[in-house]
Amino acid sequence: MKGSDAxxxxxxxxxxxxxxxxxxxxxxxxxxxxxxxxTARVPYGPKGEDTVIRYSQDIAAFLxxxxxxxxxxxxxxxxxxxxxxxxxxxxxxxxxxIEPGARAAVQASRGRRIGVIGTRGTVRSRAxxxxxxxxxxxxxVTTAACPLFVPLIEEGWLDGEPTRIIAxxxxxxFTDGKIDTxxxxxxxxxxxxxxxxxxxxxxxxxxxxxxxxxxxTARVLRENDLEAGDSNARYRxxxxxxxxxxxxxxxxxxxxxxxxxxxxxxxx
Amino acid sequence: MKGSDAxxxxxxxxxxxxxxxxxxxxxxxxxxxxxxxxTARVPYGPKGEDTVIRYSQDIAAFLxxxxxxxxxxxxxxxxxxxxxxxxxxxxxxxxxxIEPGARAAVQASRGRRIGVIGTRGTVRSRAxxxxxxxxxxxxxVTTAACPLFVPLIEEGWLDGEPTRIIAxxxxxxFTDGKIDTxxxxxxxxxxxxxxxxxxxxxxxxxxxxxxxxxxxTARVLRENDLEAGDSNARYRxxxxxxxxxxxxxxxxxxxxxxxxxxxxxxxx
Numbered sequence: 027m028k029g030s031d032a033x034x035x036x037x038x039x040x041x042x043x044x045x046x047x048x049x050x051x052x053x054x055x056x057x058x059x060x061x062x063x064x065t066a067r068v069p070y071g072p073k074g075e076d077t078v079i080r081y082s083q084d085i086a087a088f089l090x091x092x093x094x095x096x097x098x099x100x101x102x103x104x105x106x107x108x109x110x111x112x113x114x115x116x117x118x119x120x121x122x123x124i125e126p127g128a129r130a131a132v133q134a135s136r137g138r139r140i141g142v143i144g145t146r147g148t149v150r151s152r153a154x155x156x157x158x159x160x161x162x163x164x165x166x167v168t169t170a171a172c173p174l175f176v177p178l179i180e181e182g183w184l185d186g187e188p189t190r191i192i193a194x195x196x197x198x199x200f201t202d203g204k205i206d207t208x209x210x211x212x213x214x215x216x217x218x219x220x221x222x223x224x225x226x227x228x229x230x231x232x233x234x235x236x237x238x239x240x241x242x243t244a245r246v247l248r249e250n251d252l253e254a255g256d257s258n259a260r261y262r263x264x265x266x267x268x269x270x271x272x273x274x275x276x277x278x279x280x281x282x283x284x285x286x287x288x289x290x291x292x293x294x
Numbered sequence: 295m296k297g298s299d300a301x302x303x304x305x306x307x308x309x310x311x312x313x314x315x316x317x318x319x320x321x322x323x324x325x326x327x328x329x330x331x332x333t334a335r336v337p338y339g340p341k342g343e344d345t346v347i348r349y350s351q352d353i354a355a356f357l358x359x360x361x362x363x364x365x366x367x368x369x370x371x372x373x374x375x376x377x378x379x380x381x382x383x384x385x386x387x388x389x390x391x392i393e394p395g396a397r398a399a400v401q402a403s404r405g406r407r408i409g410v411i412g413t414r415g416t417v418r419s420r421a422x423x424x425x426x427x428x429x430x431x432x433x434x435v436t437t438a439a440c441p442l443f444v445p446l447i448e449e450g451w452l453d454g455e456p457t458r459i460i461a462x463x464x465x466x467x468f469t470d471g472k473i474d475t476x477x478x479x480x481x482x483x484x485x486x487x488x489x490x491x492x493x494x495x496x497x498x499x500x501x502x503x504x505x506x507x508x509x510x511t512a513r514v515l516r517e518n519d520l521e522a523g524d525s526n527a528r529y530r531x532x533x534x535x536x537x538x539x540x541x542x543x544x545x546x547x548x549x550x551x552x553x554x555x556x557x558x559x560x561x562x
Contacts, residue, residue: 074536177445188456268342
């Protein structure tokens, strides 16, 4: 297949993946995108591996019915647990957020002391530890789960004392020069960049994998001759629950107005 | 049917309903219980009505395969949205947590100024407003959603500055003598009783519907000749995800050791 105006399918447990969509739109302005936010089953972070794999398969199957040419798993927990399964089952490219984030961290880190924060599921999977070790076997990786960050962000507590106190607790393992680079290993976390940066200190580089994931997507489309022509890019947003809440909060993640969100129910 | 040693089925979106189980065990020591915590799909609070009804139907169907003689919906959001549907579909008694909580509030309130806190779903449903108005048409009801309480509780922040600051924000509409009684309209909230009580002031009565719901269950079993004999009560705990996490945190809700949690997957 030479070129393709089919859309890229992007999914996340909820709204966080919209930070990846924002970068995709910026870097690949010709590409159409269909985004699926599994808001009926958010959050994925505390859930077990089998459950997250099952949910990811449901969503991939839905995206295939929409004729997508590639799938971007814009959720760290789903990437950590389900990427190998999705890649084995799909005959189109499947791109995750962890390898691009790990690569960016290794490039940014001078002292090879890298920290990773994410959901309990992402941390438990050790997916970042493994990805970083493959790229830089001499790197030291310190990880910490920050389970309250997603609900705080989804409720709009992007600043304020509770978020700062909770952030201080979560980031305690990284203080005293223990790391020089911190991976925001959850697509929600870029919205807490200010609080996280002020808590951890300016000398620590923060890695937001959205930018890297979009660059990786561009590369994969190019290598597979799947790039869109000079078409009119179209964007569709689908949620599995409550499109109103998605509309209200999603704009903050996307950094642009959202006009319409469709509702699609998967499984039960 | 005269008497029945079949179990009572109890369900919640996650762990909160265990506060109701604790009361059931205390008030009805002969009754066997099977508890289903839908931990794969927790929280229900931010989800839409159709989704919560669908989930509740799945769980009721599962409980029926376990031969339950009655179902206790130990979740305010599920009660608010799904109780009428479940009652219409089931030929066994279905007991919710809202009517008993509303009744207790009306009995406790001298000045007929009642506050209700709950999840976004429970507040949006106006189920407490309607139940209280039926019992005491002259009562003034003030409601507020506290969406971060469930994640804070499930993460063990039962005390501490973040919880106190967030509680002050949520409870602001109730200060200055606006209410004399506050319904904890979510089965998780009894674990924040201390913080809520200190924030709102001692002169406000707190209503925990677990006690009332257990008393209502006792009444319904008696009226339907469904009481268990002097049998050995058996307790089973089932979760739809990650039984380990359920075991670790569930004891706090149950107020007793938990030995074993089974895993049952519903739908997708």
